[in-house]
Amino acid sequence: MINKHAKGQRTERKARDLLESLGYITDVKNWSRYQAKDFFNMFDIIAILGSVVRLIQIKSNASDFYKARKEIKAWVKEKNIKVPCEIWLYEGKKDRQDKWRIEEL
Numbered sequence: 001m002i003n004k005h006a007k008g009q010r011t012e013r014k015a016r017d018l019l020e021s022l023g024y025i026t027d028v029k030n031w032s033r034y035q036a037k038d039f040f041n042m043f044d045i046i047a048i049l050g051s052v053v054r055l056i057q058i059k060s061n062a063s064d065f066y067k068a069r070k071e072i073k074a075w076v077k078e079k080n081i082k083v084p085c086e087i088w089l090y091e092g093k094k095d096r097q098d099k100w101r102i103e104e105l
Contacts, residue, residue: 011060024049057087065089
């Protein structure tokens with residue numbers, strides 16, 4: 001049986017490592033039993049490089065990716081968000097490299 005929480009943490013760590021290798025400062029919210037661990041209850045990572053701020057949701061399952069994409073698009077439109085909001089799907093290792101599908105919403 002797969003521990004989904006641990007799988008999600010590993011995938012988020014890979015995304016943070018990639019962003020940090022590109023020069024971004026990254027942060028994740030502290031885990032709390034009483035509070036959602038995501039920024040705005042949607043995003044796993046906030047990444048900053050100079051004046052660029054990116055809100056990123058990380059997924060490792062394609063069906064979750066499509067559901068979250070729809071929810072984030074609706075939230076961006078409803079709140080009139082101008083900050084880049086992204087969703088990343090980890091597609092695994094291919095040709096010895098981690099493969100990501102990245103969509104800006």
